[in-house]
Amino acid sequence: MKRAVVVALMVAQACTPQSSDSGRTVYNDKCAVCHGFNGRGDGDLADGLDPRPADLTQIAARRDGVWPMLEVMAIIDGYxxxxxxxxxxxxxxxxxxxxxxxxxxxxxxxxxxxxNLLSIARYLETLQDPKPERSVP
Known part of the structure; x- marks a missing residue:
């Protein structure tokens, strides 16, 4: 019984809104239609958009291996x-x-x-190819 409670708490913690797992769910629901399920800018609606959706797997690569967490959050939030x-x-x-x-x-x-904003940003970080070498605020 005690072990089941511990496992349940671990699962609940892993799926909190700020986790990358919940970010994947939100991303797939809202973003994948344009950016694609793998984040490469090849979603179902991408061909009809000008400019085409960004390849989200290259955010860090375009910044010399740096993951810009707050910049990504600012773009996502639409401010x-x-x-x-x-x-x-x-x-x-x-x-x-x-x-x-x-x-x-x-x-x-x-x-x-x-x-939700944090979870999407954390999920996008997991899509980076290659993985970021470091992060900046």
Whole structure:
């Protein structure tokens, strides 16, 4: 009985909104139709978009191996798009709704962020090819 409780707690923790597993679920639901299930910009709607959706597996590679966590979160949350339009990427307000979670931005500073937004950013980090050499806030 005690072991079952521990396993249940571990599973619940692994699937919290800030985990990359839950980020995959949100990504597949909202982003894959354009960016593709593997993040390469080849989703079902990609051919009809101009510009084409970005290859999300190359974010760190385009930045010399650096994973820019806060920059990625800013693009996903749509904040800059509200004021600087220029792509067909929709703004999903639900990424900003719900629970706030605390995370380390990468420089030792702990911030609160929407759990869904953080989970998508963490999932995108797992898609990087090659894997990032380091992260920056």
């Amino acid at each position: 800059t798009k509200r004021y600087l339009p220029g792509s067909d990427m929709p703004i999903y307000d639900e990424f900003l709704e719900g629970d706030l979670v605390t995370f380390d931005t990468g420089n030792g500073i702990r911030q609160k962020a929407p759990a």
